[in-house]
Amino acid sequence: MLELNTMKVNNYAEMQEKTEFILGNSYELQNDDFKKIIEFHNSFKTEESGFSVLSTIETYFIEQHGINDKRIKLTEKIYDWCWDNNIPMYNTIMIFTLLYIPLQEAVYEIYNEMCNEDLNLKTFVESRPNYEGEDTNEFIHKEVLNNFMRSFEEFIDEPLAEIHNSRVYQGMARNTYKKIRTEVKENIDNMKLPLDQYTLNCKDVLDDIKRDEDELLKIIDNPKRFVKIKQSDHFLNHLRKDFSLTQEGELIFAKHAEGLSIGYTSKAILLSLDKRSTIRELKSNLKFLKKYHDRNDDIDFTIKLIKFIDQRKDIGTIIPFKALAKELKITKNQAKNYAKRLFNINEKSFSKNFEEINILDTK
Secondary structure, three states: OOOOOOOOHHHHHHHHHHHHHHOOOOOOOOHHHHHHHHHHHHOOOOOOOOOOHHHHHHHHHOOOHHHHHHHHHHHHHHHHHHHHHOOOHHHHHHHHHHHHHHHHHHHHHHHHHHHHHOHHHHHHHHOOOOOOOHHHHHHHHHHHHHHHHHHHHHHHHHHHHHHOOHHHHHHHHHHHHHHHHHHHHHHHHHOOOOOOOOOOOOHHHHHHHHHHHHHHHHHHHOHHHHHHHHOOOOOOHHHHHOEEEOOOOOEEEHHHHHHHHHHHHHHHHHHHOOHHHHHHHHHHHHHHHOOOOOOHHHHHHHHHHHHHHOOOHHHHHOHHHHHHHHHHOOOHHHHHHHHHHHOOOOHHHHHHHHHHOOOOOOO
């Protein structure tokens, strides 16, 4: 397995784009592609059978549990070939299947000539499917593709299992919260508010971020708690699909970092400003701005800022989790369970106020 921090971002983007192409099904094959696939198909030919794709594609069409290892190895071979030749797996499997159907029909015709001497073989031939029917052909294509994709998922899950372990999650968690701290500090330092005098302080939320990180690491370090992340309703289940690379090449939980960066920045602003004097100044500014019709952006932001500052200070506890829920599309209940791990919250108040909470996202 590659070291987590060695893959460059441009390489990662290229690999992601190529992977999406190899897994896609909208590609139109060119003449050279057909030739390559047929040559690949013929490479499976054996002296025993004389036919290449029969024994190959039937591994997926007639799915037998006893040959699972054989299917996985075959799937890996097809995937590697598609990757090296830049041809989607869907197209390759479809051509294999198109070649399979007439070959299978030819085999049954040979058996049919021999069946007069063998009663069991005659029964076998008479019970064969009609490969000339359109519905049967469609069924074969569907079965082969479905079983191939199941096999591919099994194959791809083996390396993914290495990613989804506590050691990797520990490194990603530390990278993620380093990213969050950096983002919040930069957001606060670069924040320009339409106020004469104000001071923004991120110290209090940095303590919250540290507490958040420590709690996440406790869950990851505890096997009994970590395994529960797999449950779809767990408040950290989103981490399993949130892998990305920073520009520095560090693997992080990207949307987790983005949501909490926005949330903790919003909380820092809310806690830093004096509610009464800030709203008074902003409302005065708003009266002036409304005299000018070409200042709509300033007006909109001022209205947004007034609405944000007018919230109670204790709402600040909920803001990071509202931002996280918005970014990751997690449920209110999952956000509440997350907040409970870190703070003493009033669950009824959380549920009542959650939908109405405003976040200040200036991006």
